[in-house]
Protein backbone atom coordinates (compact mmCIF):
# COMPACT_ATOMS: atom_id res chain seq x y z
CA UNK A 44 0.00 0.00 0.00
CA UNK A 45 1.49 3.33 -1.03
CA UNK A 46 -0.37 6.07 0.83
CA UNK A 47 -1.54 5.82 4.43
CA UNK A 48 -3.37 8.33 6.58
CA UNK A 49 -3.31 8.44 10.36
CA UNK A 50 -6.09 10.83 11.37
CA UNK A 51 -8.93 11.31 8.88
CA UNK A 52 -10.65 14.41 10.20
CA UNK A 53 -11.36 17.67 8.41
CA UNK A 54 -7.89 18.02 6.90
CA UNK A 55 -6.56 14.46 6.73
CA UNK A 56 -9.87 13.37 5.20
CA UNK A 57 -9.75 16.12 2.56
CA UNK A 58 -6.17 15.24 1.62
CA UNK A 59 -7.06 11.53 1.47
CA UNK A 60 -9.91 12.38 -0.89
CA UNK A 61 -7.45 14.16 -3.22
CA UNK A 62 -4.84 11.38 -3.04
CA UNK A 63 -7.50 8.79 -3.92
CA UNK A 64 -8.00 10.75 -7.14
CA UNK A 65 -4.29 11.31 -7.77
CA UNK A 66 -2.98 7.85 -6.95
CA UNK A 67 -6.08 5.66 -7.17
CA UNK A 68 -8.14 4.55 -4.19
CA UNK A 69 -6.60 1.07 -4.39
CA UNK A 70 -3.33 2.51 -3.11
CA UNK A 71 -4.77 4.31 -0.09
CA UNK A 72 -5.17 3.06 3.50
CA UNK A 73 -6.99 5.10 6.17
CA UNK A 74 -6.73 4.88 9.95
CA UNK A 75 -8.39 6.95 12.65
CA UNK A 76 -8.66 6.83 16.44
CA UNK A 77 -12.41 6.29 15.99
CA UNK A 78 -12.23 3.50 13.38
CA UNK A 79 -15.84 4.07 12.25
CA UNK A 80 -14.82 7.49 10.96
CA UNK A 81 -12.05 6.03 8.77
CA UNK A 82 -14.38 3.22 7.70
CA UNK A 83 -17.10 5.64 6.58
CA UNK A 84 -14.63 7.67 4.53
CA UNK A 85 -13.01 4.52 3.12
CA UNK A 86 -16.45 3.26 2.04
CA UNK A 87 -17.16 6.56 0.33
CA UNK A 88 -13.78 6.80 -1.42
CA UNK A 89 -13.47 3.08 -2.21
CA UNK A 90 -10.16 2.71 -0.38
CA UNK A 91 -9.04 0.44 2.48
CA UNK A 92 -9.25 1.01 6.20
CA UNK A 93 -6.90 -0.26 8.90
CA UNK A 94 -5.04 0.61 12.09
CA UNK A 95 -2.31 3.17 12.80
CA UNK A 96 0.13 0.27 13.13
CA UNK A 97 -0.81 -1.10 9.70
CA UNK A 98 -0.30 2.31 8.09
CA UNK A 99 3.05 2.67 9.84
CA UNK A 100 4.10 -0.87 8.80
CA UNK A 101 3.20 -0.98 5.14
CA UNK A 102 2.70 2.47 3.62
CA UNK A 103 5.38 4.27 1.60
CA UNK A 104 3.97 7.73 2.40
CA UNK A 105 2.62 8.06 5.92
CA UNK A 106 0.38 11.14 6.25
CA UNK A 107 0.10 12.40 9.81
CA UNK A 108 -3.33 14.03 10.14
CA UNK A 109 -3.76 14.40 13.91
CA UNK A 110 -3.79 17.66 15.86
CA UNK A 111 -0.34 19.00 16.80
CA UNK A 112 -1.07 18.41 20.50
CA UNK A 113 -1.74 14.70 19.82
CA UNK A 114 1.22 14.07 17.57
CA UNK A 115 3.75 13.11 20.26
CA UNK A 116 1.59 10.45 21.95
CA UNK A 117 0.53 9.04 18.59
CA UNK A 118 4.10 8.78 17.26
CA UNK A 119 5.44 7.47 20.56
CA UNK A 120 3.44 4.27 20.03
CA UNK A 121 4.46 3.98 16.37
CA UNK A 122 8.20 4.74 16.74
CA UNK A 123 9.18 1.04 17.24
CA UNK A 124 7.06 0.02 14.24
CA UNK A 125 8.77 2.62 12.07
CA UNK A 126 12.20 1.64 13.33
CA UNK A 127 11.67 -2.05 12.61
CA UNK A 128 10.82 -1.44 8.93
CA UNK A 129 13.05 1.55 8.15
CA UNK A 130 15.96 -0.52 6.80
CA UNK A 131 14.02 -3.06 4.78
CA UNK A 132 11.24 -0.82 3.51
CA UNK A 133 11.96 2.93 3.59
CA UNK A 134 9.10 5.38 3.87
CA UNK A 135 8.39 9.12 3.87
CA UNK A 136 6.58 10.86 6.72
CA UNK A 137 4.16 13.56 5.57
CA UNK A 138 3.10 16.00 8.25
CA UNK A 139 0.36 18.59 7.93
CA UNK A 140 0.46 19.69 11.58
CA UNK A 141 0.39 23.42 12.16
CA UNK A 142 3.42 24.76 14.00
CA UNK A 143 5.44 21.53 14.27
CA UNK A 144 8.78 21.58 12.43
CA UNK A 145 10.22 18.66 10.49
CA UNK A 146 12.87 18.42 13.20
CA UNK A 147 10.24 18.08 15.92
CA UNK A 148 8.28 15.44 14.00
CA UNK A 149 11.47 13.45 13.42
CA UNK A 150 12.32 13.59 17.10
CA UNK A 151 8.84 12.32 17.97
CA UNK A 152 9.00 9.58 15.31
CA UNK A 153 12.25 8.30 16.73
CA UNK A 154 14.73 9.01 13.95
CA UNK A 155 15.67 11.27 11.04
CA UNK A 156 13.36 9.69 8.47
CA UNK A 157 12.71 11.35 5.10
CA UNK A 158 9.98 13.89 5.61
CA UNK A 159 7.62 16.22 3.76
CA UNK A 160 5.94 19.03 5.66
CA UNK A 161 2.86 20.49 4.03
CA UNK A 162 0.34 23.13 4.90
CA UNK A 163 -2.97 22.45 3.13
CA UNK A 164 -6.36 24.10 3.54
CA UNK A 165 -9.86 22.65 3.54
CA UNK A 166 -10.71 23.56 -0.11
CA UNK A 167 -8.34 20.67 -0.90
CA UNK A 168 -11.53 18.58 -0.61
CA UNK A 169 -12.70 20.12 -3.92
CA UNK A 170 -9.32 20.27 -5.62
CA UNK A 171 -9.21 24.01 -4.98
CA UNK A 172 -6.72 23.98 -2.13
CA UNK A 173 -3.57 26.00 -1.55
CA UNK A 174 -0.78 23.77 -0.27
CA UNK A 175 2.71 24.88 0.66
CA UNK A 176 5.34 22.22 1.22
CA UNK A 177 8.98 21.68 2.08
CA UNK A 178 10.94 18.46 2.57
CA UNK A 179 14.15 16.95 3.77
CA UNK A 180 16.08 13.88 2.68
CA UNK A 181 13.37 12.88 0.17
CA UNK A 182 14.58 11.30 -3.09
CA UNK A 183 13.60 13.21 -6.27
CA UNK A 184 11.53 10.21 -7.50
CA UNK A 185 9.69 10.02 -4.17
CA UNK A 186 8.94 13.74 -4.32
CA UNK A 187 7.67 13.42 -7.89
CA UNK A 188 5.44 10.54 -6.88
CA UNK A 189 4.06 12.55 -3.97
CA UNK A 190 3.46 15.61 -6.13
CA UNK A 191 1.53 13.47 -8.67
CA UNK A 192 -0.61 11.97 -5.92
CA UNK A 193 -1.28 15.43 -4.47
CA UNK A 194 -1.99 17.18 -7.78
CA UNK A 195 -5.81 16.85 -7.50
CA UNK A 196 -5.63 18.72 -4.16
CA UNK A 197 -5.03 22.12 -5.75
CA UNK A 198 -2.11 24.54 -6.04
CA UNK A 199 1.16 23.23 -4.63
CA UNK A 200 3.98 25.63 -3.84
CA UNK A 201 7.42 24.69 -2.51
CA UNK A 202 8.64 27.11 0.17
CA UNK A 203 11.49 27.12 2.68
CA UNK A 204 10.38 25.74 6.03
CA UNK A 205 10.72 29.11 7.74
CA UNK A 206 7.78 30.43 5.66
CA UNK A 207 5.35 27.61 6.45
CA UNK A 208 3.93 29.19 9.64
CA UNK A 209 3.27 32.50 7.86
CA UNK A 210 1.69 30.66 4.92
CA UNK A 211 -0.44 28.70 7.36
CA UNK A 212 -1.77 31.96 8.82
CA UNK A 213 -2.84 33.15 5.35
CA UNK A 214 -4.11 30.13 3.43
CA UNK A 215 -4.37 27.46 6.15
CA UNK A 216 -6.56 29.60 8.42
CA UNK A 217 -7.86 31.96 5.73
CA UNK A 218 -10.88 29.87 4.65
CA UNK A 219 -12.47 30.37 8.09
CA UNK A 220 -12.31 34.15 7.72
CA UNK A 221 -13.52 34.01 4.12
CA UNK A 222 -16.54 32.01 5.33
CA UNK A 223 -17.14 34.66 7.98
CA UNK A 224 -17.05 37.29 5.24
CA UNK A 225 -19.43 35.30 3.01
CA UNK A 226 -21.83 34.83 5.92
CA UNK A 227 -21.73 38.54 6.72
CA UNK A 228 -22.18 39.53 3.07
CA UNK A 229 -25.21 37.23 2.86
CA UNK A 230 -26.57 38.61 6.16
CA UNK A 231 -26.39 42.08 4.63
CA UNK A 232 -28.32 40.85 1.63
CA UNK A 233 -30.98 39.32 3.88
CA UNK A 234 -31.17 42.58 5.84
CA UNK A 235 -31.77 44.36 2.54
CA UNK A 236 -34.59 41.94 1.65
CA UNK A 237 -33.02 39.04 -0.30
CA UNK A 238 -34.09 35.46 0.46
CA UNK A 239 -31.31 33.70 2.42
CA UNK A 240 -30.47 31.13 -0.26
CA UNK A 241 -30.10 33.76 -2.96
CA UNK A 242 -28.05 36.05 -0.69
CA UNK A 243 -25.66 33.20 0.11
CA UNK A 244 -25.28 32.17 -3.53
CA UNK A 245 -24.62 35.76 -4.60
CA UNK A 246 -22.09 36.27 -1.79
CA UNK A 247 -20.17 33.04 -2.44
CA UNK A 248 -20.09 33.51 -6.22
CA UNK A 249 -18.87 37.08 -5.67
CA UNK A 250 -15.93 35.86 -3.57
CA UNK A 251 -15.13 33.13 -6.09
CA UNK A 252 -15.25 35.50 -9.07
CA UNK A 253 -13.28 38.22 -7.30
CA UNK A 254 -10.56 35.74 -6.33
CA UNK A 255 -10.32 34.62 -9.96
CA UNK A 256 -10.00 38.26 -11.06
CA UNK A 257 -7.01 38.71 -8.73
CA UNK A 258 -5.36 35.47 -9.88
CA UNK A 259 -6.11 35.74 -13.59
CA UNK A 260 -5.93 39.48 -14.34
CA UNK A 261 -2.61 40.04 -12.59
CA UNK A 262 -3.96 43.42 -11.43
CA UNK A 263 -3.43 44.80 -7.93
CA UNK A 264 -6.49 44.20 -5.70
CA UNK A 265 -6.65 47.96 -5.11
CA UNK A 266 -7.00 48.62 -8.84
CA UNK A 267 -9.71 45.96 -9.10
CA UNK A 268 -11.49 47.63 -6.17
CA UNK A 269 -11.28 51.01 -7.90
CA UNK A 270 -12.95 49.54 -10.99
CA UNK A 271 -16.03 48.68 -8.88
CA UNK A 272 -16.32 52.11 -7.26
CA UNK A 273 -18.21 54.53 -9.50
CA UNK A 274 -17.59 58.21 -8.65
CA UNK A 275 -20.38 59.33 -6.36
CA UNK A 276 -21.72 55.76 -6.41
CA UNK A 277 -22.82 53.22 -3.84
CA UNK A 278 -19.71 50.97 -3.52
CA UNK A 279 -17.38 53.75 -2.36
CA UNK A 280 -19.81 54.39 0.53
CA UNK A 281 -19.27 50.80 1.65
CA UNK A 282 -15.49 51.18 1.22
CA UNK A 283 -15.62 54.31 3.39
CA UNK A 284 -17.58 52.49 6.09
CA UNK A 285 -15.26 49.46 6.08
CA UNK A 286 -12.22 51.75 6.34
CA UNK A 287 -13.86 53.53 9.31
CA UNK A 288 -14.31 50.10 10.96
CA UNK A 289 -10.65 49.21 10.20
CA UNK A 290 -11.62 46.24 8.02
CA UNK A 291 -8.22 45.75 6.37
CA UNK A 292 -6.31 46.34 9.61
CA UNK A 293 -8.54 43.80 11.37
CA UNK A 294 -7.85 41.17 8.71
CA UNK A 295 -4.10 41.85 8.84
CA UNK A 296 -4.19 41.55 12.64
CA UNK A 297 -6.13 38.27 12.36
CA UNK A 298 -3.32 36.84 10.21
CA UNK A 299 -0.70 38.00 12.72
CA UNK A 300 -2.67 36.62 15.69
CA UNK A 301 -2.90 33.24 13.93
CA UNK A 302 0.81 33.39 13.05
CA UNK A 303 1.78 34.02 16.69
CA UNK A 304 -0.46 31.17 17.87
CA UNK A 305 0.98 28.82 15.22
CA UNK A 306 4.49 29.57 16.48
CA UNK A 307 3.32 28.84 20.03
CA UNK A 308 1.97 25.43 18.92
CA UNK A 309 5.53 24.49 17.99
CA UNK A 310 6.96 25.28 21.46
Ligand SMILES: NC(=O)C1=CN([C@@H]2O[C@H](COP(=O)(O)OP(=O)(O)OC[C@H]3O[C@@H](n4cnc5c(N)ncnc54)[C@H](O)[C@@H]3O)[C@@H](O)[C@H]2O)C=CC1
Pocket residue numbers: 049050051052053054055056074075076077080095107108109110111113116117139140141162163164165215216
Ligand atom coordinates in the same frame (compact mmCIF):
# COMPACT_ATOMS: atom_id res chain seq x y z
N1 LIG B 1 -8.51 22.01 9.62
C1 LIG B 1 -7.74 22.76 8.82
O1 LIG B 1 -8.21 23.64 8.08
C2 LIG B 1 -6.26 22.52 8.78
C3 LIG B 1 -5.65 21.62 9.62
N2 LIG B 1 -4.30 21.40 9.55
C4 LIG B 1 -3.67 20.42 10.41
O2 LIG B 1 -4.25 19.17 10.12
C5 LIG B 1 -4.21 18.34 11.29
C6 LIG B 1 -5.57 17.74 11.53
O3 LIG B 1 -6.47 18.79 11.80
P1 LIG B 1 -8.03 18.61 11.56
O4 LIG B 1 -8.24 17.63 10.46
O5 LIG B 1 -8.61 19.94 11.46
O6 LIG B 1 -8.46 17.92 12.94
P2 LIG B 1 -9.66 16.92 13.18
O7 LIG B 1 -9.90 16.92 14.66
O8 LIG B 1 -10.80 17.23 12.27
O9 LIG B 1 -9.04 15.52 12.73
C7 LIG B 1 -8.08 14.84 13.48
C8 LIG B 1 -8.43 13.36 13.39
O10 LIG B 1 -7.40 12.62 14.01
C9 LIG B 1 -8.02 11.57 14.75
N3 LIG B 1 -7.06 11.15 15.78
C10 LIG B 1 -6.75 11.76 16.94
N4 LIG B 1 -5.80 11.07 17.59
C11 LIG B 1 -5.52 9.99 16.82
C12 LIG B 1 -4.64 8.89 16.95
N5 LIG B 1 -3.85 8.76 18.01
N6 LIG B 1 -4.60 8.00 15.96
C13 LIG B 1 -5.39 8.11 14.87
N7 LIG B 1 -6.25 9.12 14.70
C14 LIG B 1 -6.32 10.05 15.66
C15 LIG B 1 -9.30 12.16 15.27
O11 LIG B 1 -10.24 11.14 15.59
C16 LIG B 1 -9.73 13.01 14.07
O12 LIG B 1 -10.54 12.29 13.18
C17 LIG B 1 -3.72 19.22 12.43
O13 LIG B 1 -2.39 18.93 12.70
C18 LIG B 1 -3.87 20.63 11.90
O14 LIG B 1 -2.90 21.50 12.42
C19 LIG B 1 -3.51 22.06 8.64
C20 LIG B 1 -4.06 22.95 7.79
C21 LIG B 1 -5.47 23.29 7.80
Ligand SMILES: O=C(O)[C@@H]1CCC=N1
Pocket residue numbers: 141211215216
Ligand atom coordinates in the same frame (compact mmCIF):
# COMPACT_ATOMS: atom_id res chain seq x y z
O1 LIG C 1 -6.63 26.26 13.32
C1 LIG C 1 -5.70 25.48 13.15
O2 LIG C 1 -4.91 25.24 14.07
C2 LIG C 1 -5.46 24.81 11.81
C3 LIG C 1 -4.15 25.17 11.22
C4 LIG C 1 -4.44 25.90 9.95
C5 LIG C 1 -5.88 25.88 9.88
N1 LIG C 1 -6.42 25.25 10.86
